[in-house]
Amino acid sequence: MKQVYFFGNGRANATAKDKNxxxxxxxxxxxxxxxxxPVPPGFTISTKxxxxxxxxxxxxxxxxxxxxxxxxxxxxxxxxxxxxxENPLLVSVRSGARQSMPGMMETVLNVGLTSETIPxxxxxxxxxxxxxxxxxxxxxxxxxVVMEKAADIEPKAGNGIREKLSEIMERMKxxxxxxxxxxxxxxxxKELCHLFKIKVVKTLGEEFPEDPHTQLWGGITAVFKSWNxxxxxxxxxxxxxxxxxxxxxxxxxxxxxxxxxNCATGVAFTRNPATGxxxxxxxxxxNAQGEDVVAGLRTPNPLNRLNKKSDSPNLLSLKDSMPxxxxxxxxxxxxxxxxxxxxxxxxxxxQNNQLWMLQxxxxxxxxxxxxxxxxxxxxxxxxxxKTAIMRVKPEQLDxxxxxxxxxxxxKQSELLAKGLPAGPGxxxxxxxxxxxxxxxxxxxxxxxxLVRNETSPEDVHGMFASEAILTARGGMTSHAALVARGWxxxxxxxxxxxxxxxxxxxxxxxxxxxxxxxxxxxxxxxGKVYKGQIPLKAVNLKSNTYFQKLxxxxxxxxxxxxxxxxxxxxxxxxxxxFGAEGIGLCRTEHMFFDPExxxxxxxxxxxxxxxxxxxxxxxxxxxxxxxxxxILKAMSPHPVTIRLxxxxxxxxxxxxxxxxxxxxxxxxxTTAELKARIENLxxxxxxxxxxxxxxxxxxxxxxxxxxRAIFEATAQLVQEKQSPLPEVMVPLIGSVEEFTNQKIIxxxxxxxxxxxxxxxxxxxxxxMIELPRACATADKIAKEAQFFSFGTNDxxxxxxxxxxxxxxxxxxxxxxQKILPVDPFQSIDQEGVGSLVKMGVEKGRTVxxxxxxxxxxxxxxxxxxxxxxHKIGLDYVSCSPFRVPIARLAAAQAEVG
Ligand code: PEP
Ligand code: MG
Numbered sequence: 001m002k003q004v005y006f007f008g009n010g011r012a013n014a015t016a017k018d019k020n021x022x023x024x025x026x027x028x029x030x031x032x033x034x035x036x037x038p039v040p041p042g043f044t045i046s047t048k049x050x051x052x053x054x055x056x057x058x059x060x061x062x063x064x065x066x067x068x069x070x071x072x073x074x075x076x077x078x079x080x081x082x083x084x085x086e087n088p089l090l091v092s093v094r095s096g097a098r099q100s101m102p103g104m105m106e107t108v109l110n111v112g113l114t115s116e117t118i119p120x121x122x123x124x125x126x127x128x129x130x131x132x133x134x135x136x137x138x139x140x141x142x143x144x145v146v147m148e149k150a151a152d153i154e155p156k157a158g159n160g161i162r163e164k165l166s167e168i169m170e171r172m173k174x175x176x177x178x179x180x181x182x183x184x185x186x187x188x189x190k191e192l193c194h195l196f197k198i199k200v201v202k203t204l205g206e207e208f209p210e211d212p213h214t215q216l217w218g219g220i221t222a223v224f225k226s227w228n229x230x231x232x233x234x235x236x237x238x239x240x241x242x243x244x245x246x247x248x249x250x251x252x253x254x255x256x257x258x259x260x261x262n263c264a265t266g267v268a269f270t271r272n273p274a275t276g277x278x279x280x281x282x283x284x285x286x287n288a289q290g291e292d293v294v295a296g297l298r299t300p301n302p303l304n305r306l307n308k309k310s311d312s313p314n315l316l317s318l319k320d321s322m323p324x325x326x327x328x329x330x331x332x333x334x335x336x337x338x339x340x341x342x343x344x345x346x347x348x349x350x351q352n353n354q355l356w357m358l359q360x361x362x363x364x365x366x367x368x369x370x371x372x373x374x375x376x377x378x379x380x381x382x383x384x385x386k387t388a389i390m391r392v393k394p395e396q397l398d399x400x401x402x403x404x405x406x407x408x409x410x411k412q413s414e415l416l417a418k419g420l421p422a423g424p425g426x427x428x429x430x431x432x433x434x435x436x437x438x439x440x441x442x443x444x445x446x447x448x449x450l451v452r453n454e455t456s457p458e459d460v461h462g463m464f465a466s467e468a469i470l471t472a473r474g475g476m477t478s479h480a481a482l483v484a485r486g487w488x489x490x491x492x493x494x495x496x497x498x499x500x501x502x503x504x505x506x507x508x509x510x511x512x513x514x515x516x517x518x519x520x521x522x523x524x525x526x527g528k529v530y531k532g533q534i535p536l537k538a539v540n541l542k543s544n545t546y547f548q549k550l551x552x553x554x555x556x557x558x559x560x561x562x563x564x565x566x567x568x569x570x571x572x573x574x575x576x577x578f579g580a581e582g583i584g585l586c587r588t589e590h591m592f593f594d595p596e597x598x599x600x601x602x603x604x605x606x607x608x609x610x611x612x613x614x615x616x617x618x619x620x621x622x623x624x625x626x627x628x629x630x631i632l633k634a635m636s637p638h639p640v641t642i643r644l645x646x647x648x649x650x651x652x653x654x655x656x657x658x659x660x661x662x663x664x665x666x667x668x669x670t671t672a673e674l675k676a677r678i679e680n681l682x683x684x685x686x687x688x689x690x691x692x693x694x695x696x697x698x699x700x701x702x703x704x705x706x707x708r709a710i711f712e713a714t715a716q717l718v719q720e721k722q723s724p725l726p727e728v729m730v731p732l733i734g735s736v737e738e739f740t741n742q743k744i745i746x747x748x749x750x751x752x753x754x755x756x757x758x759x760x761x762x763x764x765x766x767x768m769i770e771l772p773r774a775c776a777t778a779d780k781i782a783k784e785a786q787f788f789s790f791g792t793n794d795x796x797x798x799x800x801x802x803x804x805x806x807x808x809x810x811x812x813x814x815x816x817q818k819i820l821p822v823d824p825f826q827s828i829d830q831e832g833v834g835s836l837v838k839m840g841v842e843k844g845r846t847v848x849x850x851x852x853x854x855x856x857x858x859x860x861x862x863x864x865x866x867x868x869x870h871k872i873g874l875d876y877v878s879c880s881p882f883r884v885p886i887a888r889l890a891a892a893q894a895e896v897g
Contacts, residue, residue, distance in 0.1 A: 003049055004066040007033040008041025008077045008253075016340075021046045023096025023248035028360050035339065037332055037357050041077045042091070042252030043070035047098070050224045050246030067216075071251070078253050083212035087124060088117035090134070090254040093219035095226060095247045100361055102482055103457040104235045105247055106145040106226035108219040109289070110138040110254060114210040130259045132189035133181075137289070139196045139208055140165050142215065147204045149229065150222035161203050168195050182287075216251070223249045231457045238464060255356045257349040258289050264322065264350040265290045268303055268329075270337040273345070273365045274424065276372025276546070279306045280333055282346075283475050284318045290347060290358065293475070299494055300475045325355045336360050341382050342391075343373055364482060367392070367399030368424060372546040378553075385553050386896040392550065394863040394886040394893070399425065400547055401882060402490075403536030405523050413521070413530040417509050419470070419495025422481035424525040427468035427490040428533040430517050433502050435462020437516075442466070449520050451507055453500055455480040463489070468522045470529060472498050490524035498529070541578070541885075551579055551885060554892035560869070561876030562887045563641075565856055567591060569630035572640075575881035579888055582638035583631065584789060584878020585729075585856035588706060589647050591627050592620070598652065602663055605649045606677045610701065617705045624709035628726070632713055637723035641789060641856070641878075643768065644706050644742070645695055646731040648686035653678050687803060692732020692768075696742050707746045711753035714761045727764040729789060734773040736780040743784060766852070770794035775836040778843035782851050788844055789878070790837050792857030792865075796824050799833045825858060828865040838872045845873075854878055863890035870894035 005014040005022055012030035019027045026044030033039045045067070053059060075081050080089035090112040095105035113121065113135050121131045144162040148155070155161070169181070172192055178184060184192070200208045209215055226232060227247045236243060257265030267290070268282025283300035285293050293300050301315040302308045304326070308317065319326040329348060332355075336344045345363035349356050365373065374391040377383045383391070405426035429449035432438045435458070438450045442465035450466040452459065454473045463469050463483055468490035471480045475494055484491030499508045505516040512531065514520065521530040541547055563584035564575035572583060592601045597620060604616035632640050654660050664674040683689035696703035710726050717724040730742045743765050750763060769775060770791030778788070797804040804825060814820040828834050837855070844851045854876040859865035861879030866887055869877055871894070879887050 001048065001060070002046070002066075003060060003063050004043050004045055004070050005030065006041075006043045006070045006073055007039065008074060010034070010036050014044070019098050020245075021048065021248070023047060023098060023250070024100050024361050025094060025096030025359060026248045026250045027096075029250065029252070031339075032336070032357055032360055035335070037335070038355060039357050040253040040255050041074045042250055043067070043074065044096070044248050044250045045220065047246040047248045050227060050248065051244065053221075053224050054228070054246065067220075067251075074251075074253055080253075082112050082216075083114070083117060084120065085116050086120045088112055088120050088212075090121075091216070091251050092254055093216070093223055094250050094252070095223045096250055097227075097241070097247045098245050099239070099241055100364070101232060101235055101239075101241070102364070103479055104232040104460075105229065106149065106223050108138070108141045108145055108215075108222065109291075110134045110141075111215045111219050111251075112212045113138050114212055114215070116210065117212070125259055127259055129186035129189060130256070132186055132193055133184075133258070134256075135193050136169075136189055136196060138215075139193060139200065142218065143196075143200045143204065143208060145226070146218040146222040147200065147206060147208075150218075150225045151204075153204070161200065164199055164203060165196050168192065168199060220249050220251070223247065231460060234461055235457075238460075252358075255349050255351045255354075255358075256289070257285075257351060258287050258292075259351065261287055262322075262350070262353045263287055264318065264325075265293060266300070266303065266318065266348055267293050268333065268346050268348070269343060269363045270333045270346070271343045271363075271369070271373055273343070273363050273369050274422070276365065276369035276376070278376060280304060280330055281307055283307075286316075286321065290349065299473070299496070322350065322353070325350050325353060328355050332357060338382070341377070341387075366423065367396030367402075368544075370396050371400060371544075371550050375546045375549045375553075385557065388550070389554055389557055389889070389892050389896055392889060394890040397547075397885045397889060400544060401539060401541065401885070402426075404525065404539050405521065406535045406537040409534050410523065410528075410530070413532065413534050415528055416512060416514075416520075416531050417495050417497035417529045419472075419492040419497075419527045419529065420475065420481070421523075421525050421527040422478075422493045423468075423484040423489050423491030425490045426521065426523050426525075426534065426536050428519060428521040428536070429467040431507060431514055431520050432462075432466075432516060433500065433505050433507075435459035435465075438462035439465045449522065451498075451500060451520070452480070453502075454478060455483070463487075468492075468524065470495060470498075470520070470522060472496065472500055484524075490522050492522050492524055492527050492529055495527070495529060547885075551888060554888045555579070558888065558892035558895050560866070560874060560891040560894070561854075562884055562891060563639075563854065563856075563876050563878035564881050564884055565860070565878050566631070566881060568627075569634045571881055572631050572634035575884055576635065576638075578881055578884035580638075580881065580884045581876070582725075583635055583640040583642075584854050584860070584876060586631060586640060586642045587646065588624070588627075588643060589645055589651075591624065592652065597623050599663070599666060601652050602654065603667060604702075605652055605681070606663075606667065606674065608677075610699075613699060614701050617701055621705050621709055624706060625713050628710050628713035629716060632717055632724035632726060633722055635725075636717065637725060639725040639727050639764075641727040641729050641766075641787075641854075642706075642710055643729040643731050644693070645702055646692050648683060648689055648691045649695065650678070650681045650683065650686060653681065687797065687805070693730050693738045693742055694732070696730070696745070697738065700745055703742055703745045704749055707749035708753060711750050711761070711763070712757070714763065715753055715757040715759040718759050718761050719757075725762060727766060727787060729787075730765075730767045731791070732770060732794065733767050733781070734771045734777075736777060736784055739767050739781055740784050764852075768794075768856075769837075769840050770857075771798055772836055775840035775843075778840040779847045782844035782847040785851075787852040787854070788840065790840065790853070790855040790857065790874075792828060792833060792837065792855055792859045793825065795836060795857065796829065796833050799836060800824060800829070827862050828859040828868055830868050834868055834872075837869075841872055841874065861887055863893075866890040867894045867897075 007030045012033040014030040016031035022044045082089045093108045257263045266284030272281040282303040304319040343363045347359040370392045374388040378388040402425035429447040432448045441448045471493045507514045521534040563582040564580035565585040566572045567590040600619035607613035664671045714724045733739045764786040766785045766787030768791040856878040860877035861883030
């Protein structure tokens with residue numbers, strides 16, 4: 001088995017296709033090398049070695065030999081030798097997983113720098129300060145990553161070796177009266193390295209290793225181990241990355257962006273990752289190392305004039321400072337984008353005017369940018385329609401539909417500060433200062449904004465729990481910006497106007513001090529920060545032409561229809577604007593809650609006999625007719641599936657004394673009588689009680705009234721030359737007999753209304769399939785029903801035997817103990833509930849091959865579930881209005897993917 005893959009000098013024995021083995025970083029370095037792009041030579045140890053090491057705690061026998069051989073090749077190209085006192089080669093040791101996990105694993109730089117090699121490097125570089133700076137960085141990283149984290153030492157928060165070394169450095173700076181690291185002299189740094197080494201032994205009980213090979217293997221092992229580090233595991237959970245993949249390790253010759261004024265380093269995107277605009281976009285720092293840009297300790301400069309921001313017009317661009325290197329970089333970024341046919345996220349270093357590419361990978365982007373890039377790349381001829389469809393994650397559409405701050409209210413709000421607009425949209429929340437607090441407050445139902453000087457990968461859990469993130473430092477490519485953008489969260493970074501005291505838990509600007517728990521609002525599209533709460537406003541999708549174009553493309557490619565669950569004409573209209581092709585579920589019970597209707601409803605429920613019940617029910621008829629008229633009209637000529645009354649009746653009954661008294665008065669009975677009646681209706685297990693079709697069977701007058709209202713509205717619309725298409729749906733049947741009982745009533749009522757109005761109209765009668773028995777007997781039911789609609793909420797409830805209203809009590813334990821992979825009420829359990837749906841479809845279609853089949857449970861808006869429904873041949877999914885675009889895209893992806 002080959003374990004080590006070399007790249008350098010225009011030759012690599014792997015390509016971008018080898019991601020699974022080499023990780024994204026290693027595979028792309030190999031690819032760039034093959035393309036003749038300047039990449040420092042190096043080699044990658046495959047992910048298989050990571051999994052082998054995780055399983056056995058050992059490396060394969062001949063790994064050392066292969067590493068040595070590859071290292072020799074690097075030495076030959078660089079004309080340096082690893083560990084050589086006169087002409088030492090230094091290397092970086094970096095992680096690289098199949099799927100990018102930015103900042104989640106460890107890196108060690110400057111490996112090979114030892115007391116013995118220091119003089120040689122000083123001699124070669126002629127820069128003592130640079131060498132000791134590199135050495136103190138190595139000691140810090142090595143002590144933190146290899147000697148502490150990889151050794152499973154878990155110091156208390158704020159007490160790690162990195163913090164301790166940083167304290168020594170801060171002390172040195174204040175003793176020297178300087179503010180920036182860069183102002184420390186070579187002598188200062190030399191002394192610092194000495195102090196660092198003493199601190200390392202004292203804290204960790206071991207000497208910092210001065211043998212280059214010990215450093216190298218320590219680094220390799222620590223990177224492998226970091227795959228199982230807490231934050232990497234947490235990130236994989238959130239991103240659904242399998243734990244068994246493992247990481248590769250890339251060892252690469254170091255190049256330096258920090259040995260003088262003709263050196264620089266930067267991070268860039270081939271297009272703007274926040275807006276999608278086709279401009280080369282990025283940030284750079286002169287005389288710096290890559291980590292300086294990402295860590296956000298210095299505010300970086302823009303790459304070119306197009307990247308300049310109005311509030312920093314004087315920062316020098318790379319184009320103006322180093323025009324030749326910029327031109328070469330611009331040419332490479334163009335080539336890379338065309339080569340990969342996608343937006344790339346690149347890292348580069350310029351050492352003595354020589355440009356080196358350190359990384360290229362497909363760039364993370366927010367929803368707005370993803371949609372714009374997909375559409376524009378299609379129009380540019382770079383990709384085809386199918387690829388464009390696959391380029392946008394369905395959840396990313398959520399971001400486009402994200403609320404923005406209400407513009408008028410924003411104008412009148414008190415501006416607190418301004419930073420960089422790293423993640424668009426608006427958000428309000430209560431201030432918290434640590435990631436842990438963010439998580440706890442969020443769990444307690446609070447809406448929070450995480451406020452930090454800068455974020456680090458250790459903060460991801462808290463960032464995830466927050467509505468938005470605000471940082472005082474950092475640029476558009478800082479950790480906070482990248483992570484927030486990946487998740488589509490509102491985010492403002494580099495907000496230099498604010499001062500944060502994590503100890504006092506305060507956020508201060510000129511003249512204002514806010515405390516933990518105070519409300520803050522961010523406009524992530526402009527970078528503005530406001531005190532207090534500002535109302536949010538939905539975005540206008542109509543003006544987003546990229547979104548509209550993408551939606552049109554998805555509609556050309558999907559086979560499954562997308563309907564909506566809506567109970568009001570306003571929702572129906574909204575859903576149509578989002579592209580819904582009908583209503584898949586109109587829950588009629590939602591129409592009974594306004595004050596006028598609820599009393600008629602209550603009167604009906606507590607009625608002692610049929611006559612009283614009919615009298616009460618007929619009071620509801622005009623209301624229902626009006627409802628159905630509005631909805632059928634809003635959706636005409638698309639179908640509207642109207643479900644007959646479904647929930648347990650006691651849900652409508654008055655609970656408190658006042659209401660009981662009022663109802664008793666209205667009904668002209670005593671409160672004692674009414675209470676007795678309510679008591680009678682009480683059920684121990686209402687979800688399995690007198691609900692669904694059981695109501696219409698016990699009280700056929702309910703079905704009669706609802707059917708009459710539907711058909712009278714339909715007849716009226718036909719008379720008005722509209723094209724209403726009602727589909728009457730019976731809920732919660734377990735047997736065909738239940739269905740036919742109701743169907744007869746509905747059909748009889750249709751005939752009556754046709755006669756009474758002298759109007760002909762079309763309609764269908766079908767059923768929800770939401771009980772296991774209905775799935776098992778679907779062939780019998782299909783002989784009678786004109787359509788099926790799977791109610792996967794109740795089907796999940798009755799298949800698992802989990803109460804849909806009480807799952808919160810035990811679901812967290814199930815998820816934590818991996819008894820369930822996800823909440824089955826959110827994403828369909830394909831193996832269990834899904835197999836019943838599949839059985840229902842197959843049985844139904846054996847009897848009636850044209851049977852129309854949809855799904856209207858919550859799973860209809862979940863992309864993974866939509867893929868499953870597509871696979872088993874459903875005709876449509878139905879979901880809430882705001883999920884309609886997501887469902888359209890997911891359905892198209894299911895078809896073309
Ligand atoms: C269902 O059970 O899946 C369904 C759509 O109906 P409801 O959620 O109203 O019970
Ligand atoms: Mg149901």
